[in-house]
Amino acid sequence: MLAPKGSGAGGRAAYLLFLTHHLLSSTKQSQLRTWAKDLSLVGLAKRGYPGVILLLASSPSSSSATSSNRKDSPENIGDESAARLEEVARRIKRMQWASQDLRPVQPLQARTFTRLQRVLGERQGSVSETGSDTSAVPKGVSVRRMIPLLFLDTMKEISTLFQEADQLAHPAAEGGGKMDQSAKASQEDSQELWRDIWRREMKPR
Numbered sequence: 001m002l003a004p005k006g007s008g009a010g011g012r013a014a015y016l017l018f019l020t021h022h023l024l025s026s027t028k029q030s031q032l033r034t035w036a037k038d039l040s041l042v043g044l045a046k047r048g049y050p051g052v053i054l055l056l057a058s059s060p061s062s063s064s065a066t067s068s069n070r071k072d073s074p075e076n077i078g079d080e081s082a083a084r085l086e087e088v089a090r091r092i093k094r095m096q097w098a099s100q101d102l103r104p105v106q107p108l109q110a111r112t113f114t115r116l117q118r119v120l121g122e123r124q125g126s127v128s129e130t131g132s133d134t135s136a137v138p139k140g141v142s143v144r145r146m147i148p149l150l151f152l153d154t155m156k157e158i159s160t161l162f163q164e165a166d167q168l169a170h171p172a173a174e175g176g177g178k179m180d181q182s183a184k185a186s187q188e189d190s191q192e193l194w195r196d197i198w199r200r201e202m203k204p205r
Helices: 026-038 079-094 110-124 155-167 181-189 194-201
Strands: 013-020 042-046 051-058 100-102 106-108 149-152
Touching: 013 079, 013 110, 026 042, 026 079, 026 149, 042 110, 042 155, 051 079, 051 110, 051 155, 079 100, 106 110, 110 149, 110 155, 110 194, 149 155, 155 194
Parallel strands: 042 149
Antiparallel strands: 013 051, 013 100, 013 106, 042 051
C-alpha cells in the first residue's frame, strides 16, 4: 500500500486516491470529514456515482513557498505525511463498499500540494473553530480553520478545481502581461500539474 520510504526528509507531501462505485452514505461522509480533521489532511470527495476521495498530507514545511524545485520521488515521501495517509487508508478499507480501488500513496511536490490547498481553501471558505492551529492555512485564505474535506457532486467540478490549481503554476508575466507560449511551455515542463496527475490516475488498470 505504502510507496517506498527513504530518509523522511522534511518539506515533502503525498496524496492518496480512493475510487468506489458510489459514495452516498451521510455517515461515511461524516466519518471521512472527521478522519481528515483528526489526521490533519486536506482534500476532496465526490458524492454519488462514482465515489472519489482524494486526500493530501504534508510535512510542516511543505506548505511553504520556498520548497525545492526538484521533483520528489517515491523514496523521498516524508515518513510523517505518508504515515497519516496510510492510517486513513487503513480506516477506509475497513468500511463496507460496493467496490473499492485504493491506490498506493504517491509523492507530491510541496508546491503542488500548496496550489491545490489554496484553491480548496478559496472554494470552501472557512469555518470558525476555537483554538484551531492556523499555521498551515495558505496565504489569502481566512485565518479561521479550513474545512478539511470539500465535498463535490460532479467529476467536472474536480477537473475545474485542478485547472484552477494548475493556473497558479504559471501566472501571467510581471507587469500584467500574458506569458508567451514558449515561456509557458518551458515553465509547465518543470511543473507537476494536477491535470497530468489526474489523467494518470484515471487510466484503466
